[in-house]
Amino acid sequence: xxxxxxSYQLVHEGRSSSSPGSGGAGGRIAxxxxxxxxxxxxxxxxxxxxxAVRLGVARDAIDVIDVPGAFExxxxxxxxxxxxRYDAVVACALVVxxxxxxxxxxxxxxxxxxxxxxxxxxxxxxSAVLTPKSFHxxxxxxxxxxxxxxxxxxxxxxxxxxxxxxxxxxxxA
Numbered sequence: 001x002x003x004x005x006x007s008y009q010l011v012h013e014g015r016s017s018s019s020p021g022s023g024g025a026g027g028r029i030a031x032x033x034x035x036x037x038x039x040x041x042x043x044x045x046x047x048x049x050x051x052a053v054r055l056g057v058a059r060d061a062i063d064v065i066d067v068p069g070a071f072e073x074x075x076x077x078x079x080x081x082x083x084x085r086y087d088a089v090v091a092c093a094l095v096v097x098x099x100x101x102x103x104x105x106x107x108x109x110x111x112x113x114x115x116x117x118x119x120x121x122x123x124x125x126x127s128a129v130l131t132p133k134s135f136h137x138x139x140x141x142x143x144x145x146x147x148x149x150x151x152x153x154x155x156x157x158x159x160x161x162x163x164x165x166x167x168x169x170x171x172x173a
Contacts, residue, residue, distance in 0.1 A: 027061055027087060028061050028062070028063060028085055028086045028087060029052065029057065029061060029062045029063070029086060029087060029088050029089075029090065029160060029164075030062075030063050030065060030077075030080040030081075030085075030086045030088070030089045030090070031045060031048060031049070031062055031063065031064045031065065031089075031090045031092065032065045032066075032067055032073050032076050032077060032080070032089065032090065032091045032092070033045050033064065033065070033066050033067070033091075033092045033093070034066075034067055034068070034069045034070045034072070034073060034091075034092065034093035034094070034129075035066055035067065035068055035069065036068075036069045036070070036093070036094065037094040037096070039142070039146065040094050040142065040146050040149050041092050041093060041094055041149065043146045043147075043149040043150050043153065044092040044128045044149035044150065044152050044153035044156070045064065045092055045153065046150075046153065047149070047150040047151070047152075047153025047154045047157070048090065048092070048128070048153040048154070048156050048157045048160075049062060049064075049153075049157075050154075051153065051154040051157035051158065052157040052160070052161065055157060055158070055161045056161075057157075057161065063086075065080070069093070070091075070093035070094075070095045070106055070107070070110045070129055071106055071109065071110065073091045073093060073110055073113070073114070073129065074109075074110060074113025074114055074116070074117060075113075077089045077091060077113070077114055077117045077125055078113075078117045078120075078121070081117050081118075081121040081123035081125065082121055082123075086123060087123070087124075087164045088123065088124045088125070088126065088160050088163060088164055089117070089123060089124070089125045089126070090125075090126045090127075090128065090156050090160055091110070091114055091125065091126070091127050091128065091129050092128040092129065092149075092152075092153070092156070093110065093128075093129040093130070094129075094130055094131075094149070095107045095110065095129065095130070095131045096131070104131070107129070107131040110129050111127060111129060114127055114129070124160070124163045124164065124167065126156050126159055126160050126163065127156075128149070128152045128153060128155075128156045130148075130149070130152065
């Protein structure tokens with residue numbers, strides 16, 4: 001089930017002036033999703049979208065961008081944050097141990113890159129990029145991590161909306 005979905009383009013680009021929080025950079029959120037283990041990652045994406053809408057964010061104010069894997073996320077996050085179109089950027093991925101230590105380097109590079117984007121652009125970048133200690137591609141782990149990513153998607157939506165609102169209050173102060 002370790003599949004790569006070959007759709008790297010912008011999946012949904014709505015046109016709305018609705019603001020997810022205080023309306024800072026144009027009232028939009030970018031949600032970047034890696035396609036390795038897409039079935040699991042998409043559970044975070046779907047939970048993020050549902051929770052954001054429940055919190056009052058217009059669905060068409062969220063752009064979903066699919067990328068091949070986690071390693072491609074920071075550059076996309078940088079370009080999206082620097083565009084001035086987004087109040088926040090959110091990243092979702094599952095980085096697993098494929099039997100070598102490379103996953104730890106990938107996870108560190110992704111998280112470090114996301115932090116750098118956030119600090120360099122002053123656009124909040126939130127992470128649902130997870131690196132489990134142990135993942136084996138079988139039904140029990142797929143089910144467990146799919147459920148776990150639902151929780152992480154909801155948490156990311158809450159953190160995103162709260163961060164946008166908090167930064168809006170700081171800007172107004």
